[in-house]
Amino acid sequence: MKKHLVILQPSGRRGHVEDGVSLRAAARELGVDIESICAENATCGKCKVLVEEGNFERYGITSRREHLTPVTADEADYFARRPKLLEAQGWQVGQVRLSCQAKVHGDVLISVPEESQGNKQIVRKSATQRNIDIKPSLRKYLVEMAPPTLANPQADRERLTKGLAASMSLVRRGEADLPSPDSLTVDYPILRSLSDILRAGKFKVTVTVWQDREIVRVEPGYVEGLFGAAVDVGSTTIALYLCNLENGDILAAESEMNPQIVYGEDVMSRIQYTLTNKDGLETLHKVVIKTINQLLKQAAKTAEIQTDDISEMVLVGNTTMHHLLLNLSPKYLGHAPYVPVVHHSVDIKARELGLSINPSGNIHVLPTIASFIGADTSGVLIAEEPHHQPENWLIIDIGTNAELVLGNKERLVCTSTPTGPALEGAHVEYGMRAAPGAIERVEIDGNTFEPRYKIIGEENWNTGQVKGICGSAIIDAVAEMFRVGILDSRGRFKGGVTSERILETDRGSAYILAWARETSIGHDIPITSQDVRAIQLAKAALYVAARTLLRETGIGTPDKIILAGAFGSYIDKTKAMLIGMVPDCPLENVYAVGNAAGDGARIALLNVEKRREAAEVARQVTRYELPTDPDFQNEFMLALNFPHMTEPFSHIAHLIPDHQPDPMAEKFKGGKK
């Protein structure tokens, strides 16, 4: 048999293939995966490649478009129906080919455009920037069947699964363990509409398959697009990301206050609500489902799709949010020994939970780790991957409740501590979630006490109309007030500082961050002594929890500190350290990664293998219970100060006003090393 040299760019893979094989088959043989969903019949066009022409000496090849079989009628038809595609790229038919149609008859040098490459990745902005393989649980296939006849009146379901298995084996030729028609199942509601859909599509349909085994959607004709949603159900904020499951793009990001907040601000008061109110659980469950459904509707509108086009959803949340989401009673979470209903990840049909995506779509909820270390922390773990690191990382996921994970690939410990809703912009008079109009960054001039601020949705500083202030800006503001001397190290407004911005309000002393005229709400926006106190309580809780874990594990100083949280924009690590939110360490070792729990949900949505990883790592983490003894209370009191009563915070010492190291500090620094 005659053989030809095929070289594939940009991978550089090369090799000899037999005369007459299709370019797509040749590429797979050489280890390059080219997309396709249409069973290689020139319908989907996802397998487009470019033939490079000329004598390429450095590759040792002379490549000509004539070295491929001529453009087929189907192929010509595909391009004829898309004149704009060719125009926009400056391509000619013959130069660009559908690799399922073109067969090799001579040596060729082929470029595979990025959108045609299989096994796509997304880049995850985390403490260590990383690529995430796109391996969603869902995949679409075009299936064409012969219509039924009196001689072959086989049932529609069997006709479909037979056609689907054939299509899968063509699209994924060469892969092992492809399903047979008999191993494919059909979700019951799909059966109900199947016959009409097959006929509407004239027995040509696009089938969405979950986990290579279950048919969860059948659409008439050839329909592109595969969508999923990732949701972080926080105690205060619910954030939803609508994703393109084929390339990982975020098509819409929507968030909304968690409506449960009116029934209780923290998890304990919501658990209490379910216990003391008839239908309390049902009420809290329903409001969160309703809000997620609203977010889904908004996101679908933004992305110009239907909510029914969304075929999977991955959710995270702390253990209480997780239980309320799933309509599981948190009764036994509310008192010792604090037992959740389930740790395992949960897979449920959307219709069972009343979530308004494709009713046959799967709802995957990541595993919970311990009583108060929830699915949100599972999300943080697969987003940051401390379990793959040789270094010791301290990850602090900050919300109304904070979870801390410390360790490396050998061992991970975790704990949790309540911080209150202040860090999420609640409990602060004009606090709000991170949404357009919210101040997200604050700086204060040390001489004039005039602030500069940046509003979400504005490119420049000090422009736009203020609606409120989100969590990250509250930290900024308090840190700046301390740095410029408006607040003393105990968090009190200093006497003798005069500025038109500092005044007395019914919430105590206050610093006016924005005047009413700068806002869209017609009120001055102050940071009050009450707000400062709320931040002090929260940051002390975080600091003490972190310090205790470091001491108890003997790690002392982590190699990296990672600040995560959905509470605002990315937190400013210098400001966080200036108020003593994290243990002292070189600033370059501190990373702010934003909503890692939500990112984890998104990663699990895009890569089904990460769900298995979450299950494994969730089982490996050891829970550490913070003590409640007087010594521990004392540590908490010391930590209320800015940045700390005794720890010197040497790495940001130059920012601390009137800094005097405390002689007692040594005993705390570095833990039990």
Add this chain to the structure above:
Amino acid sequence: MKKHLVILQPSGRRGHVEDGVSLRAAARELGVDIESICAENATCGKCKVLVEEGNFERYGITSRREHLTPVTADEADYFARRPKLLEAQGWQVGQVRLSCQAKVHGDVLISVPEESQGNKQIVRKSATQRNIDIKPSLRKYLVEMAPPTLANPQADRERLTKGLAASMSLVRRGEADLPSPDSLTVDYPILRSLSDILRAGKFKVTVTVWQDREIVRVEPGYVEGLFGAAVDVGSTTIALYLCNLENGDILAAESEMNPQIVYGEDVMSRIQYTLTNKDGLETLHKVVIKTINQLLKQAAKTAEIQTDDISEMVLVGNTTMHHLLLNLSPKYLGHAPYVPVVHHSVDIKARELGLSINPSGNIHVLPTIASFIGADTSGVLIAEEPHHQPENWLIIDIGTNAELVLGNKERLVCTSTPTGPALEGAHVEYGMRAAPGAIERVEIDGNTFEPRYKIIGEENWNTGQVKGICGSAIIDAVAEMFRVGILDSRGRFKGGVTSERILETDRGSAYILAWARETSIGHDIPITSQDVRAIQLAKAALYVAARTLLRETGIGTPDKIILAGAFGSYIDKTKAMLIGMVPDCPLENVYAVGNAAGDGARIALLNVEKRREAAEVARQVTRYELPTDPDFQNEFMLALNFPHMTEPFSHIAHLIPDHQPDPMAEKFKGGKK
């Protein structure tokens, strides 16, 4: 290690086992399975055995109760709480032992009572009487867990699956492929009530596991009983059997008219109803679900259990009934090429169909074979097993629609033909389903024309009050009227026959089977010339379909003819042949097996492996479409006669009045041999 001789009766298994093993473990080692669900902690008592004492020379053993370890405290406690059990059987503690507790320390001869034996069987009364292994898809296990503590606050679900896996491995010690805690899943609604149930049972619960993998019920404490329902959804009658899944007993049998009959008497008119009425499908679906739920309620009441105690259901029905049951549109079944939605068996959660058993219970619907060969025929196949026979069997399942299967283990062909509802007692003025009060057998005196009849529910003939007449009795009556000369061979009332029982009614000539005074309904019960005509049309359709299959396959004469049908009591084969319902053959080769489709549903309920067998055999059967040409119509006309215009029916010739063999008969007899 010291070894002891253990002999087990009634199996006679014997062998030497190591000192100190439990009797139950010893029995398994010797190949005798003893029941248990309590993880061998003396709770369930299912493993009771008897120690035979004495010197048994013919077995070569001296057996003493002292050769076992003494009765344990738990064991004594078990028997102390059941004094009646010991009394009733005349057993003493020490003589009867729990085999999980008693350990072997010397030679023993053990009797295993039938109720303690694992791998039970039921006897199936079929053409060849047969044993069915009891292997239900469900099994119960007693699980005891340590309650959660602050040191071990593991979630309830994981605590349960861990305990369950341990319990399963004890109960089924030695079996391969037992599930691990991680391979066990929990159906979502179970999660919702799990925490309260674990605590109500003080962390001792009885768990029902489906297919060795999914937890579908958790009950506090130790709860015996495992129940399922088998349902035959006929066009005219719905029959339900409530079964004990542990021993195969039928605890209740209930039946009811199919309420869909008011929307159309045959399958085509019901399909039509769904097409011409908005919500027609929904209407027909809902009435059948409602009726099944009523039958479930009645059956549960009879068996003194709750409907929630029923954890699985297997249903059969013809393809149209199957579709309406599953709320699948029969639209494309109604016209050529007559395509059903699905052939595969369907498994759905009870809650998805609104069937009021345990909401987590599985609903299994047997596979359909072809457009008009439905799940009922799959049931007939696994009940009768023609696919295991070397002989050629002709199975005729008679209902409003009749299905015929012909062949052996090498090849099976099938066809179907409409017969109308007369055979199920509908369309006959006082026709009724086979229920107490229905006449089920009829004989007529050839001299006096006086009838004798037997009523369902009565031991003797001619006693009880008549409510109506069921299908099998209608066949009897018509056959007898022909035999004694009331009807001629064309089905007409003969002139010149005088009797007070023969008179003219508004439904034509009639023979009064029961006078009004013998009934509970106050009306004479006649067999009219219209009734006779309906029977003629039905029997001709059956005969021609059977004869055609025999001819087309070249089989000619089957080795056995099996008459099945839920339409009455067991059909009288002599009468059936006398009216020419089946092809001529020796009477000893004809078997009447009653509701084989319903029996098949029950077999699939009791033995999960039979479901796989149904799926396999359903795929192997070849559908044969009956022709519609004039020759075929002519055959039908010949078959309207009693017993037939041309076929001599030599095996019952002595019963045929004025019998004269037709010279043309040879061409039909024996088909294309």
